[in-house]
Amino acid sequence: MKLPIVDHPTAAKPFVTNEDRSHWHDDALWFVRVKRDRQASSVPEWEYLRERASAIKTHTIANLGEYLEQFERNATARGATVHWAADAEEHNAIVLKILRQHGTERIVKSKSMLTEECGLNPYLEDNGIEVVDTDLGERIVQLREETPSHIVLPAIHIKKEEVGQTFHTHLGTDAGASDPQYLTEAARNHLRNKFLSGEVGITGVNFGIAQTGGFVVCTNEGNADLGVSLPKVHIACMGIEKMIPSLADLSVFTRLLARSATGQPVTTYTSHFHGPKDDNSELHIVLVDNGRTRLRGNDTFRPAMHCIRCGACMNTCPVYRRSGGHSYRATVPGPIGSVLSPSRDAKSYKSLPYACSLCGSCSDVCPVKIPLHHQLLAWRGELVGNGLLPLSKRVAMKTASFLFQRPGLYRTAGSMGRTALRVLPHFVTHNRFNTWTKARELPKPPRESFRQWYIANRGNPQRRDSANGNATAHTNTRSNGDAS
16 A cells, blocks of 8 residues: 655644644653653663663564464464464454454454554444444544554643543533543543443553463553453454563563653553453454564664564654654654654655654663664665655755865855844745744854854964973973973
């Protein structure tokens, strides 16, 4: 399927130019980042855990075929049915076939970014299946007919007043009500009936364990547990990169995940599933590739498969915090999404590696030590090499290169630019043709360059170096004389 070309600056404009919402979104995510830092600093072995998690992932991805086969054997031995899906279309078809076999008309589903990636909800709805997302944030965006803007906090872009309006429209809550407790109770009552009427439960998977053939689902609301406890059929959808070798390895990741994601010591529910719940029930596990094997074959971007979908890189990214998740037009936004999406379709997502300041904060907080800012820089090189850099950027870079190689011309251009910015009307530099200034203001230009200031305040560098050399020689002579 051909994807539309995403232009991040254009897509981000409505969010960025809404200053109240942009600043509010920025503050909300930074609050989560601060909580993450507190939790990380409270664990003395935090950096060791990051190193260990990265090593486990590196080993697992290198031997992924063996661990997937081991997982299938052990899961099958416990009574589960394992399915293999090469892509999103095959994944959706497998799920629909299982539902058709059971005459299912409605399902309950906990949060799963894989099913978002595969477009499962609209696919099932087009085939007459009612889909109810049971995660509160997911249910909010589903009622609003939106997509999640964050992989852990899907409704982080929506204010409580807007949630109140949405619930008033769809759930019949009081008009103007925005108290979080009241809205949560209303959602709980609404979802309780959905849980009772659900015929099949669908979950994502946080970690698959090759050693046991089981898997783990982490939630804070308990909706995954309830969603699969009542129906007789449980379908678990799992990207193949979620595999880890053993239960001992799991303990490393559970200590990192919640602390990195939401600043909690651990998720409220860490649920283990090993086979169907009883003899009258079914457990189906759908293992999905959808481009992951292709990413595994790329030496530069393979470490992106380490990702445990904690969202820490989004919470710290200055671009994501100010532009919002929907500006990426991708299931996974933020720094990790800007690496993964071009791997899927470089032409469609060619602007995302440039939605980055290369500050490196994403790499600093990543619990599995993915070198995200290095990968984003590498993607820029890939895009240039494949001729996907826009003409405007190519011209700008060639012009800059031409100037930087000619110091005299560079100084002249700098002087002309400083003068022009002081005398030209504001609309000349800030207009619809200059996308850089849509949400930025240029600083007041100085009257002199740094070079001019340095010579005036620190003297001629060559004269100073010469003077320092003479003073040093004189001092050495005096010292030698005194010593003798």
